[in-house]
Amino acid sequence: MQPRQVARVAPAVLVGAFLIAGLGAQPPTYDLLIRNARIVDGTGSPWYRGDIALRGETIARIAPRIEGPAARTIDAGGHVVAPGFIDIHTHARRGIFDVPTADNYVRQGVTTLIEGPDGSSPLPIKPFLERLAALHITPNFALFVGQGTVRDQVIGSVNRKATPEEIEKMRGLVRQGMLDGAFGLSSGLFYVPGTFTPTAEVIELAKVAGSMGGIYISHMRDEASGILNSVRETIEIGEKGGLPTQVTHHKVIGKANWGKSVDTLRLIDEARARGVDATIDQYPYTASSTSIQAALMPAWSLEGGRQEVLKRLQNPSMRSELQKETARIILEERGGGDPQNVQLARCDWDPSLAGKRLGDVTKGRGLPVTVENAADTALWIVERGGCSGIFHAIEEEDLQRILRHPATMIGSDGEIPIFGTANPHPRSYGTFVRVLGRYVRDLKTITLEDAVRKMSAFPAQRLGLADRGVLREGMKADIAIFNPDTIRDLATFERPHQYAEGVDYVIVNGQVAFEGGKMTAARPGRILFGPSTKP
């Protein structure tokens, strides 16, 4: 075929082309050429060998062999070339203004961060996104509007139903959030003030997000003994709200509840079978992380904000009631049955506590390590200003069962730590590479292609990001190149500040952001705007 095509070209044109080439004036055809790639395209299809050529921010060509010329060529050496990972659940506004390069994420191959989960978002959204755009960040960034933040602004942190006027106001704030660029509505019905919200009220707000093309994503009301009803509630909100719905960071908390993922996944399957677009995301660790007070104190005791909480703790009869309830939570829920299963992550009033176990802190106060004394220590911590904590109360088998489910995608629930500061949950440094190292290569829980799908095409499809998440001509060039034999997480609960290993290159919008073990000077990240954004 080739010679015949050439023969059809007029001789004058050929002469002209040779002349230009001879003068050295012809620009390279491609800006970046990735050769010798094992392409895992994000769709879940088996990997294949090929070359990928980029022009500007776009994937210009994918073929078994591309000749170029190109301004720059990267030899992937047979390593995996995948779409850059999209993290659908992050708390990246914790840290992005200190570390705009988001090293902990980019070094894992993550190229897009989604903020505003758990019902908590910046509000209004517009000035936040403008500030972020002016900052010039490395990964792409997008967000949800938070139901808890919206309710807090209209009603405050109180335990009561909203009036019809207040619901109208909240619907207005959700509408504005969607117009400003949100991808949907998040909720944190476990937290204050989300926990005070009746299901019907969430549905009224979800309808607004849904009518504007958004999704609903929820940190459920209860991930412990009440988990089945919480999954039912999440499904109901999607069904009655008329929008896709997602159980975020799905896990089963507390030994007494382990194994219930069999039933939670059955509920998801049944919902999907009758046409409800219900999905899941998950991080690959058997410990969760949130504040000590949210995790270990009952929600009713947190109404009204810090001053009200302190008043309750100063009332002796109420304090002893709270101590009993906290002891129960340590035994049966987030405490994992043992004070040593609660680890402090960050305490601003005493940074030396970071990393210590609740049992050891109890001992340090001169008390025998009993569950009752550990509960007292938890309340003592809250009185002094609180800490964030890590809670070892999840079963490996539940984790793997959820990971294998086809409707589960990966999300870190992490943040952007300042390297070396405090003792954060290792998920911020390791989520994506841990799935690829531990659960794909070492344990073979899922295949490489499926893992990449759960990190790229699947979240992209969930968010309606039509031009990212798949390696295909015409798509935005967000790309991760890694060695499947060496990729792994090094961050542990004891030593979390350790970057991922095994990632060779990370490309964001066509620009190399990470190579040779170092972040580059490029800051190619974009703000991504949701389906109803008004310019």
Ligand SMILES: [Zn+2]
């Ligand atoms: Zn959460």
